[in-house]
Amino acid sequence: MDLFKDFGKMKAVQKLEQLAQTPYSLTDPTSLPPERIASYRTSACGFDFLYSTQRVDKKVMQTLQELADEACLVEQFKAMKSGAIMNKIIGHESEDRPALHTACRDIFTQTPCASQATAEAKTQLARLQKFLTDLDKGIITNHQGQSFTTMVQVGIGGSDLGPRALYQALKPYCQHGRQACFIANVDPDDAADVLSGIDLSRTLVNVVSKSGTTLETLTNEQLVRSALTAAGLNPARHMIAVTGQGSPMDDPDQYLAAFHMYDYIGGRYSATSMVGGVTLAFALGYENFLELLRGGNAADLAGEQEDITQNLPLLMALLGIWNRNFLGYNTLAILPYSQALLRFPAHLQQCDMESNGKQVSRSGKPVSWKTGPIVWGEPGTNGQHAFYQLLHQGTEIVPAEFIGFRSSQYQQDIVVNNSTSQQKLLANMLAQSLALAAGRPAANPNKSFSGNRPNSLLIADQLTPYSMGALLALYEHKITMQGFCWNINSFDQEGVQLGKMLANRILSELAEKKENTQLPADAPELALLKAANLKNR
Structure with missing residues (x-):
């Protein structure tokens, strides 16, 4: 079976392009009924994933399943776990080796x-x-x-x-x-x-x-x-x-x-x-x-389910592809409502952007479709008082992924105005999800919220070593499954090499002892050093 298929040639992609012309609206008064909120939900390894606030309906979900099947995403995931050579570019020099991070947890x-x-x-x-x-x-x-x-x-x-x-x-x-x-x-x-x-x-x-x-x-x-x-x-x-x-x-x-x-x-x-x-x-x-x-191993096992509504990392991956490739959104905000996850968005930023920031397919040809989004984020509720203004009313629509926990880690809390701090934290997270999705029209345009800003909620009981391991692996698999679907190599990082090479050329000029041939007098590196007042020559 050919596991490396061009994204743009798949039949499901063409169907999704048609469906994206009239995506599900989240702003109608009947768009978020209780039955939708209850049914657009899946669970795995201690996490509940709520995605009724994504711009998808049953037809889109069915076609995303077709995309997963056509792209052999679960087969590719299983092949990766079994040691297949996934880190390669066909016909070109590459690292040409397996990607077996899951083996550490197996x-x-x-x-x-x-x-x-x-x-x-x-x-x-x-x-x-x-x-x-x-x-x-x-x-x-x-x-x-x-x-x-x-x-x-x-x-x-x-x-x-x-x-x-x-x-x-x-x-x-x-x-x-x-x-x-x-x-x-x-x-x-x-x-x-x-x-x-x-x-x-x-x-x-x-x-x-x-x-x-x-x-x-x-x-x-x-x-x-x-x-x-x-x-x-x-x-x-x-x-x-x-x-x-x-x-x-x-x-x-x-x-x-x-x-x-x-x-x-x-x-x-x-x-x-x-x-x-x-x-x-x-x-x-x-x-x-x-x-x-x-916890990581539990997420590794969850990634093997064929049904996308039962495969949490695959579902996250496909919703991301729907937003990126079909609705045309360029960025993704990771918004943990847990101060302990302060540095988790930074890790995901590297994991996602270094993995899927690629413009060449695994066949060695330029891609004709969008690949990885720009990933960024900060913990809530601090973000609400910083960049959420743009999320709600800016001209750039930014899909968001909220992460929260029902209980705090230290269990040190206080009741103020009849609610605990943890309850306030979670109430804010749920409110932001609904506000981004449903919006609110107003006669005053400055107070009007357009809504239809897709987001999802990932929630567990408490942030523990087990749930942290699961959360880490869920995102690892989301990222690699998106790479499989886009037919790119999510496991190399050639894009960091050019900057390193140029840095070494500049360092050769700054070094106290010259070990390399000096740069030509008209080299841009020298001109930039002089303009920055870092070297006189």
Whole structure:
């Protein structure tokens, strides 16, 4: 079966283009009856997904199912989980390898989809468990025999955003006396700020780089090594590594311990591998990290359902495609009504835009259809007092995905005006969803709301390690399923390479010792350096 099909040639696409000429209106007084709200709902892995406020009807839903079947989306998803070569461009040089982030979570069955990758994941988990046990038992200590209380993760991109977002989300679950910090930006102020607030003598530094050659990470590593040395500490007793097997960082003389990541797991999909696992398990505890994996695995299983109304990530993906390709909306706002998810939109921004910001199909040809949207977002209710004005009355229609939880994490609340803070938070989320969808006409045009601004609600009981793992994986699968449908490679990131190359050319001019041939006198890099007053020549 040919799984790589051009989006523009599919019969369902042509049907959807016709249906998009007269999409369901959400603004009529009868547009959101109780029966619609009750039936446009699906559940999986602890989450309820409410989508009656999307501009879809039964005919659109039926045709989206036809699109999923025609594009073989579930078959592609299962093939990915089983280790098929999904990271490739046919006929052109590419990474040409599997995308097996799900294997990290497929550890709870005797028959994993990709047995070798899951065996490797189990090996790393066993090493991590032993490392944590040695820390707990005082076998591994600092030079004074004291325990380590802080772990600083040094990495960038997928080695930072996902793990940082998960740690931020699950801080209430931290073990007593444990914390994590993150250094990513090559801006020296980032590292200086983190290092100034911790006790280096009781800190482990976790350097994360698959290749062991990432310039920003190596620079920050050297900065941290210098800080440790200046404090009279031996870096080799305070530093661990997460890297590719055999990389320059896979060196027991330089690191207290080294854990491995693998080529078949892309950076932005690596938070449930050792990339996130080491720091998260240190701070949250090994059992809580396993709960995160269980939640992710539940979402992995949910993605195998053929019926789109029973397959939550696939349904999210198809509604996104309806909004992007057929209704013509260019952006997507992720709006968590949970302060703990402060950094989750930033992670999704990378995961979605680096995955699906592509203009070439897997056949190596330019696409003739829109691919990934611009993704952004902030927590509510803060956003209501910032950018929601544009969401409600701006000329750009921005589909929104709300995320909420029925209960707070800390369970510390107060009743004011007959309602708790959590109730106020959730009431605001539901109200924003209805207001965007239904709108409200008014004689005063400045007070008129046009409505028909599509959105959906994703809600669970509480933000726990399990629900966080499920939420993470639901969005990972939504993104990859959209990539499958658009027939693009969601697992490479060639678009970041040009900027890196030009940065190295500019650095060659700024370096104290010139190791490369100097740039021509008329090079734009030199002109820009001079205009920025960064170099005289």
